[in-house]
Amino acid sequence: MKKRTPRRTPKKRSIIVPLLLTACLFLLLLGGLFALNSINKLSDEIADKFAGKRWAVPATIYARPLELYPGLELSPNMLEKELELAAYRKESPIHSAGGYNRKGSIINLVTRDFTFPSGLEKSTAIRVTFKGKTVADIRTTTGANVPTVRLDPAPIGSIHPLVHEDRVILKSEEIPQLLRDSLISVEDQDFYSHHGLSPLGIARAMLANIKAGRMIQGGSTLTQQLVKNFFLTSERTLTRKLQEAVMAVILETRYSKDEILTAYINEVFLGQDGARAIHGFGLASQFYFRRELQDLSVAQIATLVGMVKGPSYYDPRRHHDNCLARREVVLKLMLSEKRINEEAYTKALAEPLTDVTPPKNGLNRFPAFVELVKRQLKTEYREEDLKTEGLKILTTLDPQVQWKMEDQIKNTMASLKKRAGGDSLQLAMIITGREDGEIQALVGDVNPTEAGFNRALDALRPIGSLVKPAVYLTALSQGYTLATPLTDTPVSVKSGGKQWQPENYDRKQHGTVALYRALAKSYNLATVNLGLEIGLENVISTIANLGYTEPLEPYPSLLLGAPNMTPLQVSEIYQTIASGGFHVPLRSIQSVIGQNGQLLTRYGLEVEQRFSPELMFVLHHALERVFTEGTASGHHLAGKNLYAGKTGTSNDLRDSWFAGFSDTHMAVTWIGRDDNKPTGLSGSSGALVVWGKVMDAISSQPLEMVEPEGISWARIDTETLESVSFPATNTTLLPFVTGTEPQSAWSPPKVDMDIIEEKARSLWDSINDMLQ
Structure with a gap:
């Protein structure tokens, strides 16, 4: 009997496999769509920031510009100090704008371009000669007389965003070609051939790191560095690195190499000045060398390019030897890449690392x-x-x-x-x-x-007797004069439910005193008595007219400067x-x-x-007597x-x-x-x-003080306060608004001109008789 073979049931796998394949395709499609969507978002983010306002540039605050002209009271030491504040550099000979030197009483300098409200004033080379503490002569290098010259003002502060970054924005045409070439030689030799990522650069870095047994090089392109600094954080994660790579490729597809390189040169971090971060080669050249970028020497360009690797470690002021060694590496590379010739290389090696002293914190000084x-x-x-x-x-x-x-x-x-x-x-x-x-x-x-x-x-803070000129000005405007007698005697006023009894500073009473003397001597009792006579509200009105904008309460203590x-x-x-x-x-x-x-x-x-000018002239006289x-x-x-x-x-x-x-x-x-x-x-x-x-x-x-027309002068006795006609020991001459001056108690007798004429005729007749 033949054995029957059991019937096989269909395998479930035959159904599961298509389902899994379909699911995988769906997930791949979904992932692709998600990735595409993410890329589009990154692309939009790059376009929004990179094509628009790329940097927050703080406002710079400047001192007043110094105008030089013959006859100006100014010593050579003081001019030199102003030049230092404006970050001029001392050098001989002067190489470019922003340089100066001094030989005794002569200062040679080259001003910088600066845009004033009246327009751009171009750089000028001048020679300033001093005589003592006065500017005697200003001439150009050709010997032409200069009647006046305005120096570019010194920056004294800035208004930073929260990140405290600062930079000088450069246009592409303002960037020296040697800086471009040297930066590419040192940081990204394949810059003009890659599309954001450089496999050759990564391979070279890996090989160098393997040989050294440690990390000595990175494989990031300039574009990747720009993306990291401009768009991302410095965290070291695989996700950020992948995002950096994608964004670098996107940036390369949307913008030219020149735009990317210019942005990098403006963005790169190159040091710290207290709380202020130094970004970009434009500001770095001013900060480290007091020069515009176009005026840097080969050695100075090599210094800044070398600092990109580590601005703190290669700081020329704090780590001189590190910076010098790094500069030498960069210069050798510039020579091997034929960016400079042998003569320029030798000269650059011999040049001091920096030829200027660090600025004395002129910014926010x-x-x-x-x-x-x-x-x-x-x-x-x-x-x-x-x-x-x-x-x-x-x-x-x-x-x-x-x-x-x-x-x-x-x-x-x-x-x-x-x-x-x-x-x-x-x-x-x-x-x-x-x-x-x-x-x-x-x-x-x-x-x-x-x-x-x-x-x-x-x-x-309470202003004390500084308020008194306002009190006395109020009195003068009401017809009082400097000769008006005031009573410097005790006064008691109810104020705030209490009796207010002021005293003089010397704890004495001075009886009857002239108004000018009460102000000069700052007598409290005389001032309070006067203020109560003329009215507290009137005094408050005077204070407001003088420029005080806050409300004041009419308390008697106001008269002695209680307001804060x-x-x-x-x-x-x-x-x-x-x-x-x-x-x-x-x-x-x-x-x-x-x-x-x-x-x-x-x-x-x-x-x-x-x-009125008349009232103020009278008040000024009293304040001079202080x-x-x-x-x-x-x-x-x-x-x-x-x-x-x-x-x-x-x-x-x-x-x-x-x-x-x-x-x-x-x-x-x-x-x-x-x-x-x-x-x-x-x-x-x-x-x-x-x-x-x-x-x-x-x-x-x-x-x-320019005396206005409506002023008359009169002399008074300082004890009796009465008008007198002739100078004496106890008299003083005071100004008065015309019409308010006191009249003298003594006047000369009237003269009868007829009698004088008759006597003169008689005398003349007598003389004629004698001569006959």
């Missing part, structure tokens, strides 16, 4: 002033624009005035700290042009280069006083220029007359008609103030402690000391 500029800019410009649009901010800062102020603060505050018994004294000071309101110098800390709390802008103000707010008030009653808003900015050189904003002089016979009479130049101003002291000697002006400048000084404890210094023993030293250093012309 004046933090208090730069902070004021930033605040004023933010009232008109978006913060994003200030951090990204590469604006040029031309300011009013005068480095010479700033330096002199800083030197005197350093010299005087040490002795004041000893007198006050500690190192906790703080200081703020502001100096402006007397007539134009331009802020020429500002410090917000006893250590001027210290950034942080800016007391010039933010320290709200910042030094900047006080400066606004005293600027109007110093300028003769013309309100001139304080300015720290002259103009704003766009990245392409177009003028965006010009901050012109705004003037509004708020008080120096001749008042609270500032202890100043070593008192009585020489150089200054006018007012001391201020708050309760318990907590705040020491002085505000005043010379013929050319107005300045406000505050000294105190951050914890508001007593300093032991009055306005005259503290702030005036610093103020006087600074003003002596920056002002040399006597104070000359």
Whole structure:
């Protein structure tokens, strides 16, 4: 019997396999679509960023430009200091723009191109000859006379985005060919033949690493490095590396080699300047060599190219030997690739690594002033624009005035700290042009280069007797005169539910005193009595017209300076006083220029007359007497008609103030402690000391007040306050608004001209008789 073979059931695999194949195809298609979609997204991301605004370029803040002309009071030392601040380099001979040298009283220099609001001023080679501390002569290298020349201003600050990157953007045509060739030789020899990735470069790197037994080379192309720096992070993961490769290929397909290389040269990181990251060869050439990129030598180009491998490790200032060895490697490669010849190679090897000293932190060197500029800019410009649009901010800062102020603060505050018994004294000071309101110098800390709390802008402190000129100006506007008698006697006023009983600083009463003397001597009792007579609301109105914009309450203590103000707010008030009653808003900015050189904003002089010239002339005379016979009479130049101003002291000697002006400048000084404890210094023993030293250093012309037509002069007896006709020991000559001057109690007898004529005729007849 034949054995039956069991019937086989169909295998399930015959169904599963097609299903698996279908699923795989689906997954591959889905993955392909996903990859394609991702690539498209990456492509769009690259196009959006690379084709648009590629970099956030911070605004640069500049000092005022220095104008040179024969007759200018300027020493060769001070000009040299300004050139150093502007990152000029000392060299002989001068190789290019931004170089200078000095031979005794002669300074040769080549200015840089700079775009001012009036347009581009081209580089100029000049020779400046000095006679003592004065510019005697300016000539070109051909010997032609130069009546005036404006130097490119010194950069003193910047407004950075959060990443604190900084760069100088270069156009393709501004990049030297030697830099292009050398960079490609060192970093990516196949740059012009690959499409973003270089298999040959990877192979060469692997072979070199195997031979060395360690990682000494990378296989990344310049395009990959650009993608990593420009689009990605520095994390070392396979995903990021793959993304970098894909994006490099996309970048190569969409943009030319020249565009990619130019972007790389502008993007690459080349060092650190404090919190500021140095990006791009344009800024690096200025930072390390104080030269434009086009002016670099072969050795200097080799130095920067070599630093790409490791900017910190090859920093020429911190790691000289490392940088020198790396430069030699680059120079050998430049020679072997025939980028340079043997002569250039030998010369470059012998060249010092750097021929300039490191800059003395010129950028943000004046933090208090730069902070004021930033605040004023933010009232008109978006913060994003200030951090990204590469604006040029031309300011009013005068480095010479700033330096002199800083030197005197350093010299005087040490002795004041000893007198006050500690190192906790703080200081703020502001100096402006007397007539134009331009802020020429500002410090917000006893250590001027210290950034942080800016007391010039933010320290709200009682102003003490600095308010008194406003009280006396109010009285003058109501018909009072400098000779009006005031009562310096006790006064008691109910204020805030309590009796307010002020006292004089010397705890004495002075009876009846002339108005000018009460102001010069800063008598509190006379001031309060006067202020109550003329009305607190009227005094508040005067303070507002002088430039104070905050509301004030009509408390009697206002008359002795109870309101809290910042030094900047006080400066606004005293600027109007110093300028003769013309309100001139304080300015720290002259103009704003766009990245392409177009003028965006010009901050012109705004003037509004708020008080008559006659009233201000009379007030100025009284403030001059603060120096001749008042609270500032202890100043070593008192009585020489150089200054006018007012001391201020708050309760318990907590705040020491002085505000005043010379013929050319107005300045406000505050000294105190951050914890508001007593300093032991009055306005005259503290702030005036610093103020006087600074003003002596920056002002040399006597104070000359232009007398308006409506002024009459009269002499009074300083004891009786009555008008007198002839000079005597106890008399003084005062100015008055015409029509308000006092009349003399004595007048000469009237003369009968008929009698005189008759006597003269009789005398003549007698003489004729004698001669006959």
